[in-house]
Amino acid sequence: MSQIPTYVTGVPNGTEKGLYLAVDLGGTNFRVCSIQLNGDTTFNLIQSKVAIPKELMVAKTAKELFAFLAKQIELFLKTHHEDRFAAHIRRRQTASTPEGYRDEHIFRLGFTFSFPIHQIGINRGTLMRWTKGFDIPDAVGQDVCALLQKEIDALHLPVRVAALVNDTVGTLMARSYTSPGKTGTLLGAIFGTGTNGAYVEKLSAVTKSMEGDFDKSTGEMVINTEWGSFDNNLKVLPTTPYDAQLDRDSVNPGIQMFEKRISGMFLGEILRIALTTMMKKPDVSLFADANSSHNDYRSTTTIDETSCLFTQWAVDSSILSIAEADNSVGLRALRQEIEKSLGVSAASIEDAQAVKEIAHAVAKRAARLSGAAIGAIVIHTGRLNPGASGVPGPKSAAAITEDIKNLKISEAVSATANKLADTAGLAVNEDEIVDIGVDGSLVEFYPGFEDYMRDALRILPEIGAAGERRIRIGIAKDGSGVGAALIALVAAKMEAKQDYLGDLRARLAEVGEEENESATS
Ligand code: ADP
Ligand code: MG
Numbered sequence: 001m002s003q004i005p006t007y008v009t010g011v012p013n014g015t016e017k018g019l020y021l022a023v024d025l026g027g028t029n030f031r032v033c034s035i036q037l038n039g040d041t042t043f044n045l046i047q048s049k050v051a052i053p054k055e056l057m058v059a060k061t062a063k064e065l066f067a068f069l070a071k072q073i074e075l076f077l078k079t080h081h082e083d084r085f086a087a088h089i090r091r092r093q094t095a096s097t098p099e100g101y102r103d104e105h106i107f108r109l110g111f112t113f114s115f116p117i118h119q120i121g122i123n124r125g126t127l128m129r130w131t132k133g134f135d136i137p138d139a140v141g142q143d144v145c146a147l148l149q150k151e152i153d154a155l156h157l158p159v160r161v162a163a164l165v166n167d168t169v170g171t172l173m174a175r176s177y178t179s180p181g182k183t184g185t186l187l188g189a190i191f192g193t194g195t196n197g198a199y200v201e202k203l204s205a206v207t208k209s210m211e212g213d214f215d216k217s218t219g220e221m222v223i224n225t226e227w228g229s230f231d232n233n234l235k236v237l238p239t240t241p242y243d244a245q246l247d248r249d250s251v252n253p254g255i256q257m258f259e260k261r262i263s264g265m266f267l268g269e270i271l272r273i274a275l276t277t278m279m280k281k282p283d284v285s286l287f288a289d290a291n292s293s294h295n296d297y298r299s300t301t302t303i304d305e306t307s308c309l310f311t312q313w314a315v316d317s318s319i320l321s322i323a324e325a326d327n328s329v330g331l332r333a334l335r336q337e338i339e340k341s342l343g344v345s346a347a348s349i350e351d352a353q354a355v356k357e358i359a360h361a362v363a364k365r366a367a368r369l370s371g372a373a374i375g376a377i378v379i380h381t382g383r384l385n386p387g388a389s390g391v392p393g394p395k396s397a398a399a400i401t402e403d404i405k406n407l408k409i410s411e412a413v414s415a416t417a418n419k420l421a422d423t424a425g426l427a428v429n430e431d432e433i434v435d436i437g438v439d440g441s442l443v444e445f446y447p448g449f450e451d452y453m454r455d456a457l458r459i460l461p462e463i464g465a466a467g468e469r470r471i472r473i474g475i476a477k478d479g480s481g482v483g484a485a486l487i488a489l490v491a492a493k494m495e496a497k498q499d500y501l502g503d504l505r506a507r508l509a510e511v512g513e514e515e516n517e518s519a520t521s
Contacts (some may be wrong), residue, residue, distance in 0.1 A: 004119065005119075005206055005223060009214055013040075013184060014176075016037050020485035021109040022484035022485050023109060024042050025069065026134035032049075033078060049065070050072055054183055059136050060138075062138050073157060084495050092156070107159045108158050109488060110165050110484025111123075111163065111474070113165070117164065123162055125143065135511065139459050162491040165484045168198035169222055169477040171189065171198070177482060179437070186200055186435060188438075189373070190440045192440025194265060195227070197227050199376065203220055206223070214494070229255060232256075236259065241277070261369055267363060268319065287351055289348070319355075320359040325447050335347050338351070378434055378471060379462045424469055
């Protein structure tokens, strides 16, 4: 896997304070927000969102797009932070020399940029290529932070692009800030359009060379795994004919193979391919009235010619959630959805049952593979047995829970024992918890996604039921904004150190050229 160092060298603990800006350039929208971190694991967030004009996605020059982004930041500041904005302009006008003037009131901004980036510092990274329908050739190879800063400066805004942020890292930081207790979060993971994870690694384990400056004192480095491309050679991943067809017909065959079995962009398509394959089989009667004992006899099942079943990528993954959530006898909600979004009218109960079972199999596999990714990080980092010093510590609540469950006693007693064990399990010691932040519509909305992830965690021998109980998984709400703000905060601290060195050099330079040659080199 890519295992990209992010130049973020620690996670927050909830005591961080300050007002920060964050912007997020995703595929369709540009979000600007300001985040007040209150220092008690809570925050206040103001945000605005604009659709990116289609013509700017294919603008002639990068300048056109980034000038638009800077303009949105200006509008946001004027609307929501008028006082600070006005004070800044006033100070600028009264400052004696432009260079000598230092503004303590400059906003630090975290820039979430969801396109492939070669990161070379906490606020430096060059665009590798555009995706998601963007195409502005002259931006490729340029530092996107510098491009944004240039347009911000052209508008004289009190804003400094302090950090370039990957959405997984943002999720990790946001969860770590808001999660209960003192435990720092280990992993931030996305299960949305795509899937990816970023986790806290020991700096000594990072073998990649790193060009930019970073704070080495924490001994840690957040790593962006890019796990979506795990096992592209399919040595261990399960593969069905439907997976093979999806990959063959995709724009990037052989790439992102893990992601193609997990994320929202693909699950609907796997379902579509499985359904259409079944529809072609003469001995299977799907969406055909034959064998429909429970059908509505007054109408015939018909498939609309323009049904999205016949169009690649057209089936949205949200139908999997609807199928899972409908446990009624007549599957009414699901049959309505089949009519509405698959264009099949008067589907029988058996049809709906078939859709439900296939959708269930597709999503359950996705969730269990997601659990495998989480489990791999937990095992690799050794977070479940931190004090591996050889000295046996006091028995953990989780271990006692296991002991109780393993007692061989009569059924009635064991039922009570299990209850006791569950209560004990809920009371897992705060410092035995491994905290994980997740984000994305799939994990948020698919019913039971977390339960299936947990099933997978339990069957890993290195984790087991006892370890699984100690893993806490929480949604990182507003992750991209809050996470970007927190990374901007980390960056601002580093910046202060560098400024100090810069000042020292400048002062030494004044002392005289010859004398300081050795000191400044
Ligand atoms: P992004 O990845 O762009 O940040 P999201 O986290 O909202 O956005 O993920 C969007 C993806 O999730 C889409 O592929 C969509 O099909 C899928 N999705 C949206 N709602 C649901 C749902 N209720 N159940 C399952 N998948 C969903
Ligand atoms: Mg997202």
